[in-house]
Amino acid sequence: MFRVFYCVLARDITLAMRRRTDVLTTLFFFVIVVSLFPLGVGSEREQLRLLGPGVVWVAALLASMLALERLFAADYDDGTLEQLLLTGQPLAVLVLGKVVAHWLLTGLPLVLIAPLVAMQYHLSPPAIWVMMAALAIGTPVLSLIGAIGAALTLGLRGGGILLSLLILPLYVPVLVYGAGAVSVSAIDIADTEPYLSLLSAFLLGASLLAPLAAAAALRISLE
Amino acid sequence: MNWFKLASPAAFYPFAGRLIPRFGLAALVLVLIGFDWGFFLTSDQLGGSNPQKEYYRIIFVHVPAAWMSMWLYLVLAAWSAIGLVFNTRLSFMMAKAVAPTGAIFTFLALWTGALWGRPSWGTYWDWDPRLTSELLLFFLYIGYIALHSAIDDTRRADRAAALLAIVGLVMVPVIFLSINCPDPTQCASLHQRSDPGSIHLSILIPMLSMTLGFWAYSFAAVFARLRTIILTREADSAWAREVIAQEART
Numbered sequence: 001m002f003r004v005f006y007c008v009l010a011r012d013i014t015l016a017m018r019r020r021t022d023v024l025t026t027l028f029f030f031v032i033v034v035s036l037f038p039l040g041v042g043s044e045r046e047q048l049r050l051l052g053p054g055v056v057w058v059a060a061l062l063a064s065m066l067a068l069e070r071l072f073a074a075d076y077d078d079g080t081l082e083q084l085l086l087t088g089q090p091l092a093v094l095v096l097g098k099v100v101a102h103w104l105l106t107g108l109p110l111v112l113i114a115p116l117v118a119m120q121y122h123l124s125p126p127a128i129w130v131m132m133a134a135l136a137i138g139t140p141v142l143s144l145i146g147a148i149g150a151a152l153t154l155g156l157r158g159g160g161i162l163l164s165l166l167i168l169p170l171y172v173p174v175l176v177y178g179a180g181a182v183s184v185s186a187i188d189i190a191d192t193e194p195y196l197s198l199l200s201a202f203l204l205g206a207s208l209l210a211p212l213a214a215a216a217a218l219r220i221s222l223e
Numbered sequence: 224m225n226w227f228k229l230a231s232p233a234a235f236y237p238f239a240g241r242l243i244p245r246f247g248l249a250a251l252v253l254v255l256i257g258f259d260w261g262f263f264l265t266s267d268q269l270g271g272s273n274p275q276k277e278y279y280r281i282i283f284v285h286v287p288a289a290w291m292s293m294w295l296y297l298v299l300a301a302w303s304a305i306g307l308v309f310n311t312r313l314s315f316m317m318a319k320a321v322a323p324t325g326a327i328f329t330f331l332a333l334w335t336g337a338l339w340g341r342p343s344w345g346t347y348w349d350w351d352p353r354l355t356s357e358l359l360l361f362f363l364y365i366g367y368i369a370l371h372s373a374i375d376d377t378r379r380a381d382r383a384a385a386l387l388a389i390v391g392l393v394m395v396p397v398i399f400l401s402i403n404c405p406d407p408t409q410c411a412s413l414h415q416r417s418d419p420g421s422i423h424l425s426i427l428i429p430m431l432s433m434t435l436g437f438w439a440y441s442f443a444a445v446f447a448r449l450r451t452i453i454l455t456r457e458a459d460s461a462w463a464r465e466v467i468a469q470e471a472r473t
Contacts (some may be wrong), residue, residue, distance in 0.1 A: 148386075152370060152387060156374060163369060165366050166370060169359045169391075169394075169398070172359060172398050173394075209393070217383065218380040220386060221379065221380075223379060
């Protein structure tokens with residue numbers, strides 16, 4: 001079972017590395033959205049420090065959601081997905097492999113670039129560490145929940161808009177605690193622990209349930 | 224009476240047709256009782272010298288609508304789950320018929336809440352936990368309807384939307400708790416905690432009457448919608464053609 005998981009993971013990453021621009025597009029989308037906010041709301045330091053956590057998280061939400069469309073789309077178009085369904089291996093594990101690959105390609109770069117965009121908002125160094133930790137725990141949850149939506153909207157016209165309608169309400173808990181952790185870290189760094197624990201709880205719950213739901217959704221979509 | 228027989232659309236169609244006027248009448252009577260009692264009979268001096276402001280009377284629409292919006296989502300998810308497990312056609316049709324009514328009640332709760340919030344809190348909208356979760360519930364209804372209408376193949380649409388409804392049901396408590404208590408160390412809310420025992424009877428009775436009236440209305444509206452869905456989907460079967468021909472004659 002681990003070999004199947006590893007196969008799917010390696011395949012998806014190899015494919016993405018052959019077309020690196022796709023990965024970079026998501027990353028630059030994130031950076032651009034975050035950079036636009038100070039131009040829109042004004043560049044006073046105190047205000048930016050308050051807005052920063054929320055803006056970075058909303059941008060991460062949007063970036064991860066836009067990248068979701070590509071999660072199954074290419075495999076669906078060339079028929080690979082149908083072959084995966086017929087392999088006789090547990091579909092949930094295959095889905096988990098694809099989601100992990102997707103997170104490594106779209107979520108992890110966001111975590112790594114976070115210190116850079118955080119500096120645009122004058123966040124303090126401890127707050128930047130908390131933001132990286134929160135993004136590292138939170139973005140996999142986004143990919144996992146998003147996989148359900150991506151599987152449900154497979155091959156539909158206007159899939160992207162529909163996907164955001166279905167998935168964004170479900171992202172709310174991650175947004176609340178992810179941005180909350182960064183906000184309280186400005187007051188007292190020790191206060192962030194319950195936030196990060198809750199985010200980790202979401203991650204555990206999502207990695208257990210979301211692959212099953214996404215696998216069921218794929219079966220429905222490809223019937 | 225064999226209840227399983229009603230799982231067939233052909234058997235349920237005339238059954239629903241007989242029930243619609245009854246539920247419609249019940250809804251009318253109960254809502255009128257609720258309105259009359261709540262707006263004219265309930266005094267504005269309830270227990271003590273502190274007079275209630277007249278605008279509180281919107282509670283007789285607001286609270287029942289909010290209750291129905293949540294209840295109908297449970298009904299929607301339950302019929303979706305039954306459909307996915309037992310693969311029965313009628314349960315999917317039922318789920319699809321419930322969704323618009325649920326969305327309407329959610330919208331009504333938000334709307335009346337905004338009208339009530341303006342005089343009492345001084346604002347139409349506040350990011351209070353219950354307001355926010357009601358708004359997200361509205362988005363869930365809209366997502367269900369949008370996904371269903373985006374898929375042309377009926378079978379796939381039914382099953383995909385059903386799965387979405389169940390995923391939403393799992394998420395609802397998580398969303399509610401996360402908004403209800405964004406700071407794990409302290410929780411605050413504009414809505415006061417209340418339990419039915421602490422509500423004055425002359426408010427509680429009209430409120431319950433309105434709730435039952437809204438419930439009866441939901442039955443009537445859902446059955447009416449269900450009948451059109453059944454006819455559209457069974458348009459090729461012999462009994463449906465007969466019904467349509469009969470309707471055309473009268």
